[in-house]
Amino acid sequence: MLSTHVPPERGTNATTVSRHSQVRRRRRIGRSSLRFYFFASPWLLGFLVLTVFPLGYALMISFTNFDGISERLHWVGFNNYLDVFHDTLAWAGLLRTVLYAVITVPCGIAGGLGLALLLNRRMRAVGLFRTIFYLPSVVPVVATAIMFQLMFDRDVGGINAFIELFHGPAISWLIDPTAFLVLIIMVLWGLGGGMIISLAGLQGVPAELLEAARVDGANAWYRFWRIILPMLSPVLFFQVVTNMIYALQTLVQPLLISPGGGAGQNVVAVPSGNQLYMVHVYAEFFYYQRFGYGSALLWVLFALILLITLLIFRSSALWVYYEIDQGGNN
Template identity: 60%
Template sequence: MSDDAVSDNGALEAVPPRALAARGAAWTLQRGPRRWRRYSPWMFYAFVSPWLLGFLALTAIPMFYALGMSFTNFDGLSGHWHWVGFANYNKAWHDQHFWSGLRTTAVYGVVTVPLSLAGGLGLAVLVNRRLRAVGVFRTIFYLPSVIPVVATTLMFKLLFDRNTGLLNTVLSWFGVGAVGWLSDPWAFKIMVLLALWGLGGGMVIFLAGLQGIPAELLEAATVDGAGAWQRFRRITLPILSPVVFFQFVFATIASLQTVVQPLLLSPAVNSGAGGGFTDPTHVQAGDYLYMVHVYAQFFDYQQYGYGAALLWILFVVILVITAAILRSSSFWVYYEVEQDGKAGRR
């Protein structure tokens, strides 16, 4: 900036540098806020409006519509329905298939969630090494999680089918008779195996967490004489605990909402038996999860009111379980930044 300025009468006069700096600062203070005033606060809502409209139209409104439906005897077809109050919820309390489906789903979650977490973490540790062609192994492990669940389930059915399955065909070469892999007591085990088929998705998330661990900490522990298990238990797991927490919550919710796999694995899909393949008498007890019972109420029995009540019961169950996991996280989830006034631990 020049040290000369034009006076009121048009003559040039010298201006001290401090005065010029003060004028520049004042000009910046005056001009700065004006540049931001052209963006209205409503611009934020304009940007989030697509998500907000989608949430209202596809999530919030259908949820409350289903809540109102759960207090009626609506059958999904006729307009002759009336208010029944808590009759649908009372019916669920006395429904043996409701309780059996809930128990099977609980066992399914207790088995698959820890196995999926341990398997995903194990694969992540395995491929988190500087090995030749490690990218190829990462791709191979991840590919099954990309395949749509319907295609994967049908592939498992072709493999384990009693009459035409590849596994029974191979066993017949050795004189072993046909095994009903998709019938009890094998049905539940095959469904668990199917759930573990997509470990690659969790592996990628764990791998990202492992690569974020400072190498200096592991090297310092090695110098101090810590073994591989001690480094994993004392350093890797605590730093990785937020990732484990994230995976734990979403894996638990996904296990409670499982429905496609048991429906397609049921041998009654191709049996042509009446009543539909979601009839409780046709689906194997090991495959009859909670959401299968919900599906049956909607599409087999046309009991939309009762089905909506079952969905809201599941919503409350998921809410309670998620809140319990969040509550317990203060005892085992560790953070590198300060949380709630406690450094390094929430």
């Protein structure tokens, strides 16, 4: 008898192989995804527990009269947020904070850039000088505050001792109206962090551009204004954003520089010139035990920081230069 067996079509085999390869590919992608989430899980867990949950909890209690002790919460709705608009101390602290940021952020960036320009050259012991200028930025803020308290003390401070050499009067630096000036000087003492960032940016400027401009007769100012500064603008943009966010949240320095060396019990003794917004928030939390209202103050500050950050980003198109534009073209 003749065999009636018909061999399978070639197309059927190809389809089967294709399906098996797709299954293997899906399994391989699935295993890769599992490995990714396994290694990322510590960060994801930390983000959820240490960031998302505290934010949600702070948002919740901002609508209550929580005092930090009692377990009974009374829902007050938007009353805490409405009280912010009638809190003269909060608005005065916010204005001081904005003034503080307007002074420290440009001066800090300009000072760090100036130091970077001075140290971005070949000379003897340049590494030593960079280290010396960078060290103040890594000194703990508590140690810096103690040093400045000793320097600006009215009776035993080195600043007044120097003034007395010229028969000048002793000045009470740590109280109004000079306390705000001491705070500014203390913050600008740590220019080394900005110097390192700017120095890294300067070393990324192509030497060929500078040499070509020098050959064409461009002076130092023209090379800085037309070549170095535009090439450095992304680095400066990064510093503007981060320093502005940091400045608007300043808390520790005003507390520590206040007379007596400020912890929680000294918050009301902070000179009025150093009563920044976050100092007022700290007092509402830990001095007046108004956790609900303090949380509302923090969310208002968050909204302000977000708005200022967005404005900075929108303005970046006017002054930040990128070698590759947003479309990916050179």
